[in-house]
Amino acid sequence: MRPVVRAEGLVRVFGDGALRTVAVDGVDLEVRAGEVVVVRGPSGSGKTTLLSLLAGIDAPGAGTAWIDDVEVTRASEGDLARLRAEVVGVIAQDFALVEMLTAAENVELPLRIARTPIAEREARVAEALEAVGLTPHARQRPDQLSGGQQQRVAIARALVHRPRVLLADEPTAQLDSASARTVMELIADRVHRDDMAAVVTTHDPELAAIADRVIEIHDGRLGAPAPTSRAEARRRRMLRGEAPA
């Protein structure tokens, strides 16, 4: 089966001179339908930048990303808008909720954009809020919700239109460990049941448990875990020409 999400040689550089940062440094990635890929790395390793490139929110300096047959790194604004409305669900690290709308209205937005009929909209919003345990808070605005509740609104909104691709940036960062587990299980369940493809970033080692595949990210590069202190010490000894311990 062809991968739903693909990236080849993605590079994103910020700033120049002394401030030059290579946030994403030659990333290749393939994610198939029915697969949850967790991208795990420390703060500043390039997780948000990578997801922004995959979602077409940011443009790379080099490389290409595709979602289905759409080349997101070259697509027109119209094509990207359609892709985000119909194919992709994004959970932003800062939630990106609309402050003047209630939780239910925030969750409804993707369905309005997709022109889903009102009766179906109501049923889907109720179902999505229920799935994240927010039914009692449906009429509250984001400023009346806790950080964890806001995060769950963002999760419900990303899944309500049943996207084929989920791009989630630390979707459980604000949650206590029990809620984090529930939310990750919800995401994994939806991905496996609906044959979605998901890229989920985290720096929480526990969340790897629900992943079909875990990829480490360090300094914008995938698959290169930072050396453990023991391995690093051995490398240094070898460089000094000493026998490995």
Ligand SMILES: Nc1ncnc2c1ncn2[C@@H]1O[C@H](COP(=O)(O)OP(=O)(O)OP(=O)(O)O)[C@@H](O)[C@H]1O
């Ligand atoms: N708009 C920007 N301008 C300049 N530098 C940026 C910008 N966005 C990100 N960076 C830099 O790129 C690198 C990767 O940042 P990114 O936000 O992708 O990391 P992250 O893995 O998401 O971190 P965190 O876990 O803290 O969210 C960092 O060094 C960051 O300072």
Ligand SMILES: [Mg+2]
């Ligand atoms: Mg980030």
